[in-house]
Structure formats: C-alpha cells, structure tokens
Amino acid sequence: MAQTNLKRIIGLPSYSFYTKHFVELLRLLKLEVLDHIPINDETVRLGVNHSPEMMCFPYKIVLGNFIQLLRNGANTLVMFNSCGQCKLRHYYKLANLKLHELGYRFEMIDVKPMDLIPIPLPVFMNKLVYLSGKGKLEIAKIIKRKWLELKEEEEERYLKKKFGDINIAITGEIFCVFEENINHHMVNMLEGWGARVHSTLNVRALATPKFLWPKERKLLRKQALSFLDEADPGGHGLHSIEDVLYWSQKKIDGIIHILPLTCHPEILVEEIVDYLCSKNKVPLLRIRVDETSSPLNIGTRTETFFELIKRRKKYEP
Amino acid sequence: MSRKIFLGIDLGSISTKGVLIDENKNIIDSLYLKSKDIESSLKIILAKLVKSREIIGAGVTGSGREYAKGLIGADVVKTEIIAHAIGNLRLFPGVRTIIDIGGEDSKLILLENGVMKDFNMNSICSAGLGASMDNIAARLGITIEEFGDLALKSKEPINLPMKCGVLMSSAVVSAKNRGARVQDILMAVAQAVARNFLALCAKGKQLAKPVIFCGMTARNKALVAALKKELAGEIIVPDKPELMGAFGIALITLDEMKERQTSFRNILAKAKKYRIIHEREDCISCGNCFLNAPDYFVQDKEDQKSRCIQEEVKKKDLKKIKEVVRNCAAQIIKLEKV
Numbered sequence: 001m002a003q004t005n006l007k008r009i010i011g012l013p014s015y016s017f018y019t020k021h022f023v024e025l026l027r028l029l030k031l032e033v034l035d036h037i038p039i040n041d042e043t044v045r046l047g048v049n050h051s052p053e054m055m056c057f058p059y060k061i062v063l064g065n066f067i068q069l070l071r072n073g074a075n076t077l078v079m080f081n082s083c084g085q086c087k088l089r090h091y092y093k094l095a096n097l098k099l100h101e102l103g104y105r106f107e108m109i110d111v112k113p114m115d116l117i118p119i120p121l122p123v124f125m126n127k128l129v130y131l132s133g134k135g136k137l138e139i140a141k142i143i144k145r146k147w148l149e150l151k152e153e154e155e156e157r158y159l160k161k162k163f164g165d166i167n168i169a170i171t172g173e174i175f176c177v178f179e180e181n182i183n184h185h186m187v188n189m190l191e192g193w194g195a196r197v198h199s200t201l202n203v204r205a206l207a208t209p210k211f212l213w214p215k216e217r218k219l220l221r222k223q224a225l226s227f228l229d230e231a232d233p234g235g236h237g238l239h240s241i242e243d244v245l246y247w248s249q250k251k252i253d254g255i256i257h258i259l260p261l262t263c264h265p266e267i268l269v270e271e272i273v274d275y276l277c278s279k280n281k282v283p284l285l286r287i288r289v290d291e292t293s294s295p296l297n298i299g300t301r302t303e304t305f306f307e308l309i310k311r312r313k314k315y316e317p
Numbered sequence: 318m319s320r321k322i323f324l325g326i327d328l329g330s331i332s333t334k335g336v337l338i339d340e341n342k343n344i345i346d347s348l349y350l351k352s353k354d355i356e357s358s359l360k361i362i363l364a365k366l367v368k369s370r371e372i373i374g375a376g377v378t379g380s381g382r383e384y385a386k387g388l389i390g391a392d393v394v395k396t397e398i399i400a401h402a403i404g405n406l407r408l409f410p411g412v413r414t415i416i417d418i419g420g421e422d423s424k425l426i427l428l429e430n431g432v433m434k435d436f437n438m439n440s441i442c443s444a445g446l447g448a449s450m451d452n453i454a455a456r457l458g459i460t461i462e463e464f465g466d467l468a469l470k471s472k473e474p475i476n477l478p479m480k481c482g483v484l485m486s487s488a489v490v491s492a493k494n495r496g497a498r499v500q501d502i503l504m505a506v507a508q509a510v511a512r513n514f515l516a517l518c519a520k521g522k523q524l525a526k527p528v529i530f531c532g533m534t535a536r537n538k539a540l541v542a543a544l545k546k547e548l549a550g551e552i553i554v555p556d557k558p559e560l561m562g563a564f565g566i567a568l569i570t571l572d573e574m575k576e577r578q579t580s581f582r583n584i585l586a587k588a589k590k591y592r593i594i595h596e597r598e599d600c601i602s603c604g605n606c607f608l609n610a611p612d613y614f615v616q617d618k619e620d621q622k623s624r625c626i627q628e629e630v631k632k633k634d635l636k637k638i639k640e641v642v643r644n645c646a647a648q649i650i651k652l653e654k655v
Contacts, residue, residue, distance in 0.1 A: 274521060283435070296380060301438060304398040308433045315432045 007032065008131070010076045011069030013062045014039050016178040017153060018203055025146045026078075029132035029139065037068045039181035048291050050098055056087065057260035057290050058175040061182065063095050070104045076131075081110035082206065085234030086265050113207040118143040150204060158199040166195045166309055171243035172258040173266050174201050174236050176289050183258060183287070184295040186302050193306050198252070200243055201236065220245055227272045237265030241272050248280035254309045255282055256302075261290040283309055320345075321373045323574070324581070325567025326362055327397060327560075328355060328381030331420030331448070332533060335362040336563040337370070338571065342407060347560050349533075355381040359388055363585045375581040376400075376570035378562050390580040393570040397562050402426050402433050404565025405529050408555055413525035416544065416552075417532040417561070418514055420447040425518040427525070437518045446510070447534040449482040453489050453506050457499055461537070464503055468539030471504035478509075485509055504539055511543035526550055531558040591635060595625040596649040603646040610634070610641050625650075 010033045012022055019036045026033045037043070039061055047064025066077050077099075079092040092110040099106065115127040118140035128139050158170075168190055176182050177199060187197045210218075224241035225231070232238055240257060247255055257273055259266035270286070277284040285305040287298060321340040326333065329352060337346045348366040352358050358381075376393035377385040378400040386394045401424065405415050415426040423446055427435040439446065454461045475497050478484050485506070492502050528548060534540055535558035545552050555561060593613065600622035606614035612634070613627045630638050630652070642650045 271521075297438075300380075300396045300398070304396045304436055307395065307399045308436065312432055312434070316430075 006075060008076050009034060009074050010078055010131070011066065011072070011074030012036060012078050013065040013069070014043075014179075014181075015175065016180060017157070018150070018178070021146055021150050021153075025142060026131070028142045028146075029128065029134055031132055034069055034072055034074050037065060037072065039065060039179065043068060043181075044291050050102065054262050056173075056263050057182065058173070058179075059087070059091050059094070060291065061175075061179075062091070063098065066095055066099060067102070067104075070099065070106060074106065076107045076109060078109050078111055078131075081112045082235075083112050085232055086237075086263075088235065116143060116207040117209075118147070147204060154202045154204065158197070159202060161196055161198050164194075164196040166306070166313065167198060167252050168195050168254045168256060168306075168309070169198045169200075169243060169247040169252045170256045170258065171199065171201065171240050171247075172236065172256075173260055173263050174203070176258045176260055177201055182289055182293075184293065184298045186256070186258070186287070186298060189299060189302055190306060193303070195306055195309075198247075200246060201239065217242070228268075233265040233268050235263065235265030237269045240266060240269050241276070244273050244276040244280070244282070248276065248282050252282060253313065254285065254305060256285045256287060256305070258287045258289065261288045283312065322370050323567045323571045324367060324372045324375040325400075325563040325565065325570060326359070326375070326377045326379075326385065326391075327400065327562035327566065328352065328358060328377060328379035328385050329397075329419060329421075329562075330380050332559065333358040333362065333379075333381075334560050334563040335366045336560055336567050337366060338564070338567045340571065342568060342571065344560075344564060347557065347563070349559055352381075355384050356388060359385055360585060363389075363583055367583060372579060372581050372583070374570040374574035374577070374579050376566035378566040389584060390582040392577065392579055392581060393566065393573050395566055395569055398424050398426060398436050398438070399433075400562045400565035400569065401531065402428065402436075402565065403568050404561035404563075405531060405555070406431055407564070407568055409527065409529055409553065412527055412529050412553075414528040416514070416528065416530045418447055418510065418530075418534045418540070419532050420451070420534075422446070423514050423518055423532075425514075425522065425524075427522060429525075435522065437522065439514065439517045446482065447532070449485060450506060450510060450534065450537070450540070452482070453486055454503075456486060456490060457493065457502065459499070459503075464507075465536070465538035465540070467500050468503035468507050468537075469500075469542065471498070471500040473501055474505040474508055475501050477505045504543075507537065507539035507543040508546075510534075510540060511547050514544075515547055524548060528552050530554050531561040533559040535559075590655045591630040591638070591652045592655050593625050593628045593630060593638065594651040594653055595623070597622050597624060599647050599649045601647045605644045605646060606641050606650060609644075610637055613638065614641075 010026055010031055014036045023033050023036060043061060043064035046067045047060035051060040051063055081092055082088045092108055096108040109127055111127050114124050117124045120136035120140050125136050125139050170177050190197050220242040223245055224238045227241055244255060255277060285301060287301060323338050325336045331352060333350050333352045335348045336344055339345055346366060348362060350361055375389060375391045377391040378395055378397045382394050385391060401415055401417055405412050410431060413428055417424045423439040425437045426433060451461055454464050475492050477488050489502055530541060530544060530552045535554045541552060541554060602621050606623050607616045613625060614623045615626055617624045642652055
C-alpha cells in the first residue's frame with residue numbers, strides 16, 4: 001500500500017557489514033532510513049513465531065527484523081529479491097502478506113539486482129528512482145561510489161586476504177556465511193585462534209552479469225554444472241561446488257560449509273561437496289544453523305575443526 | 318622426589334569426570350560423579366580427587382570448560398572431541414574410529430595414522446543419546462545399571478520409531494501396555510539408539526576398524542551388542558570408558574605445559590595470611606599509614622613516628638594495607654605471608 005502523503009521512513013534488515021553500506025546508499029539519495037537493528041534474540045523469537053516451521057532461517061531472521069523496524073516507525077521496508085531459482089525471490093511477497101496480516105501498514109519494496117547496476121538505461125535502477133525521485137545519472141554516480149567502498153571492504157575482509165599459517169575457506173548460503181549473529185561469530189573465533197578466513201562469496205557478484213565474470217569463474221561454473229543436470233539450483237548451491245574446486249587448487253587447509261537447516265540449494269549440493277572434499281583430501285566441517293543453534297554448539301565444532309587442522313599440519317606437513 | 322601430577326576434568330552436562338596422571342602418563346586416580354552446577358562439581362573433584370596434592374598442570378574439557386577455566390585457572394582448555402581422541406589414542410594407538418554416545422550429545426571421531434581426520438557430533442535429535450535410555454529405563458521402573466543385562470535376555474526385540482527420543486519413549490509405554498516383555502523393549506531401545514547414532518553421526522562416513530566405544534553408555538552391554546551388530550564387527554570398550562575425555566585433557570595438559578608455571582588454583586585451599594613488618598626507627602611521620610589505616614597504625618605521642626598496633630592483616634583489609642605499603646614514603650612497612 002503506497003504511503004503517498006506520509007514521509008517515507010525506510011527500514012532495511014540487518015546484514016553484517018553490508019548493512020551500513022546500503023543504509024548510506026539510501027541516505028545519500030536523501031531518503032530517511034532508520035538505524036538498523038542488529039539481529040538479537042528478540043529478532044529470532046519474532047521471526048520464528050510468525051514463520052512456517054520449515055522455512056529457512058534467513059527468512060525467519062529477516063521477518064523478525066522487519067517487525068522490529070516497523071515497531072520503530074518504518075513505513076517502507078526494503079528487501080532484496082535475487083530473481084533466482086531458490087525460494088528467496090518470493091520472500092518479499094510472503095513477508096508482505098504476513099506483516100499486513102499482523103496489522104502493520106507499510107509498503108514493501110523489493111530491490112532486484114538490476115536496481116543496483118549503475119547504468120542509466122530503462123531496465124536499471126528503477127526501484128531507486130521510485131524511492132528517491134532522483135534521476136538515473138545521479139543515482140548511478142552514488143551506486144558506483146558505494147560499490148567501490150564495498151569492494152574495498154569485501155577484499156580486505158575475505159576476498160584478497162593473504163595466506164597465513166592456517167587458512168580456512170568458508171562457503172555456503174551467503175546470509176549464514178557473513179551474518180555474525182547467525183553463525184555466532186564463527187569467523188571472529190577462528191581469527192582469534194590464528195586462522196585466516198577466506199571467502200569468494202560477495203554481494204557485488206549478485207549484481208554482476210555473467211558476461212562480465214572473469215574467465216576462471218566461468219570455467220568453475222562450467223565444471224560445477226557438470227555435477228548437476230546442467231541447471232542452476234538457485235541460491236549459492238553452484239557457488240559452493242565452485243568453491244570446493246577453487247580452494248582445493250589453492251591448497252586450503254580446510255573448508256567450512258555453512259547453511260540454514262532447510263536450505264534446498266545447499267542440501268542438494270552436500271553430496272557433491274563431500275565427494276570433492278574427500279577426493280581432494282580437504283578437511284570439511286558442515287554447520288547447519290537454525291533457531292536451536294547456540295554459541296556453544298557452533299563454537300565446539302569450529303574449535304575442534306581448527307584443532308584438527310592444526311594437528312594435521314603438525315603431523316602431516 | 319615427588320611425582321609431577323597433572324589434572325584433567327571433563328565437565329559434561331550429565332556427569333563430571335576427573336583424572337590424575339603422572340609424568341609417565343599413567344592414571345593414578347580418578348573420579349566420576351553426576352554433574353551438579355559447575356562450581357559444586359569442581360569442588361567435589363578438588364575435595365575427593367585432588368585433595369592436598371600439588372598439581373603441576375590442569376586441563377578442562379566438556380560443555381562447562383570455559384566457566385571452569387575461570388574458576389580454577391585451568392592451563393589448558395580443549396573441546397571434548399579433541400580430548401577423547403587423545404585419550405583413546407594413548408591406550409589404542411592404532412584406533413581408526415571412536416564412538417562416544419553421551420547423555421546429551423554424541424560424537425564420532427575418525428583417525429588415520431594417529432591423526433584426527435574427521436569428526437561429527439549429533440545435534441538435531443535426542444534419539445541417539447544416553448538421555449533417551451535413562452528416561453525410558455526410568456519409565457519402565459528399572460535402573461540404568463540393570464538395563465544392559467536385562468536387555469540381553471531378549472529373544473525378539475520389538476520395533477520402535479527412530480528419529481525422535483520423545484516419540485520413542487511414547488512407543489515404549491504403548492508397547493508395555495500391550496504386554497511386550499521388558500527385555501524385548503529394552504533391546505529395541507538399545508538397537509534404536511545405535512541405529513540413530515549411526516544414521517545421524519556416521520552417515521556417509523567410512524568407519525574403519527579398530528572401533529573404540531567410550532562414554533558411560535559404553536558400560537551398557539546391550540548397546541555394545543547393538544553397535545557390534547550394526548557395524549558387523551568387533552568393538553573395543555576401554556576399562557573405564559567414561560574417563561577417556563578427562564584422561565585425554567590431562568595428557569594434552571602434560572604435553573603443553575612443558576616448563577610453564579601452572580595457573581591452577583585449588584579453590585578449596587585455605588586462604589593465605591599476611592603479617593605486617595614495621596621498621597619504625599626510620600619512619601619520617603608522613604602520616605600515610607596512621608591516617609589511612611588507623612586500625613593498624615597510630616602516631617606515637619612521644620616521638621611522632623608511626624607504631625603498628627595490629628600485625629595480623631584481616632582478609633577484608635588486605636587491599637588497603639597493600640596500598641599503605643606501596644605509598645609509605647620511607648618504605649619501612651612490609652607484608653609477610655604466614
């Protein structure tokens with residue numbers, strides 16, 4: 001329901017270090033955006049209470065966060081729409097239905113990858129034009145600037161990290177990989193013990209058309225597809241297979257595959273990830289997250305995995 | 318020369334285990350108890366196992382390990398999976414598979430050439446755990462100690478649902494009400510726990526021999542028999558299967574301590590006492606002591622110098638007296654431990 005007479009107050013769901021970049025992007029477009037609400041126990045409680053039991057955990061988290069934002073005064077919610085094969089593309093519709101059913105009044109805006117590509121042509125940036133009323137040239141300039149800042153941060157955190165004594169790659173469903181309050185600060189734990197944590201996942205790739213992919217990535221995609229019926233299962237399922245192929249070549253010390261308990265693309269590729277890790281002799285830790293996960297159970301598994309790698313390197317250099 | 322003694326404590330949610338080893342890695346004493354709160358469990362270990370022994374190094378493992386570290390100043394903290402691997406490797410150097418079915422979690426550890434190569438823990442359901450067996454035994458009115466021998470008398474175990482400890486428990490009650498024999502029910506439970514463990518923890522894994530089964534549930538002969546049947550081969554159960562985690566963390570502590578000073582604190586040991594030594598001849602009457610600690614020092618009316626009127630320092634005043642010692646302008650006040 002469009003709020004045409006009221007000032008638009010936007011709520012963005014919290015998502016790791018990406019949140020501040022997207023909030024800033026909208027604020028640079030002179031939009032009023034609420035401060036994000038970090039995911040906490042209340043977020044989980046609200047999301048779990050109002051979601052189907054078998055729905056994937058990221059959906060529950062985002063729904064819970066939306067409720068918190070609406071309670072804080074948001075009248076517009078912005079949600080990413082992957083336009084891909086997995087359930088995510090439909091989430092903004094489901095959340096919209098549920099939240100209106102709960103009595104909230106707001107407008108739901110789904111932002112697609114096309115809306116974040118800074119090319120001033122008819123198909124691009126339309127949602128940002130709708131929200132801000134600004135011209136495409138101005139919006140493109142701001143998006144380009146934010147993409148550069150995001151690129152720097154992604155490279156520093158994960159993409160271009162130098163190899164150290166113990167190197168662990170993290171792959172799987174992108175929300176669980178990066179959102180610290182879902183993976184219970186797994187990356188911080190590992191780095192605290194002395195591991196270097198790497199990842200090839202990044203949000204910018206979602207808005208990068210395939211023809212712009214580097215040659216190496218296209219080759220990995222072709223290899224990954226050969227393990228399935230030459231079709232993308234959606235989400236980051238194919239990317240998880242690509243990651244095992246990529247990191248095995250780089251002689252990574254271990255791979256952590258993290259996924260929500262009921263994530264279909266990741267469940268589909270589990271066997272393939274297991275097979276490739278076994279074939280390439282790369283230690284693998286699989287972590288499935290849902291509302292029952294706790295810092296202790298994730299911490300124990302992560303710590304044991306780190307010790308396993310440390311001892312393996314000591315006795316089998 | 319007295320032996321060097323290392324302490325290993327495994328703080329589980331259901332039970333707490335303590336082991337003392339010497340520098341030759343031999344177990345010299347051990348203790349098993351049902352867990353209370355962490356502090357109480359630790360105090361029992363200290364009182365009944367450590368007693369007045371000097372501990373060269375202490376390690377903790379199990380779900381309560383981080384809290385225990387703070388309480389007793391443990392030198393080494395590792396997860397229970399690592400501790401179990403090391404403990405079992407010491408007794409069985411060629412072990413390839415370690416199974417531990419605990420009260421509230423279970424573990425599978427795979428090794429090759431004495432090095433851990435993979436592991437898994439059960440997390441989703443309780444049907445493959447000792448707690449399910451405890452609950453069902455209680456509902457049938459038998460003790461967990463009687464479970465194994467009674468179950469082995471079964472000729473025809475019944476069928477039970479897998480995948481949910483609560484549903485399994487309800488099915489047991491239904492079976493009993495329909496007249497099923499207790500031994501047939503118990504053996505079915507043992508089989509269900511074994512199958513669930515393998516389905517949840519070992520799926521897709523190659524379980525090479527030799528296989529060690531440890532944890533308190535390994536004392537249940539029916540569960541051992543059920544696992545043997547599922548794995549179609551022999552299973553080794555250590556003499557004291559419940560102690561492998563505590564033994565393992567004690568061994569790791571011994572290896573990691575080397576010449577390090579321990580930070581272990583026996584929280585039951587009596588608190589040290591302090592006495593003031595006061596060399597008043599060199600006092601310059603700065604007033605620091607008799608103004609800040611008048612219960613311990615006064616200014617002598619004749620020579621104006623300070624005089625100590627209370628030598629033994631009460632525990633509550635220790636911090637204040639240490640401050641007075643530090644600030645004495647002539648540095649004539651000292652504290653001595655007694």
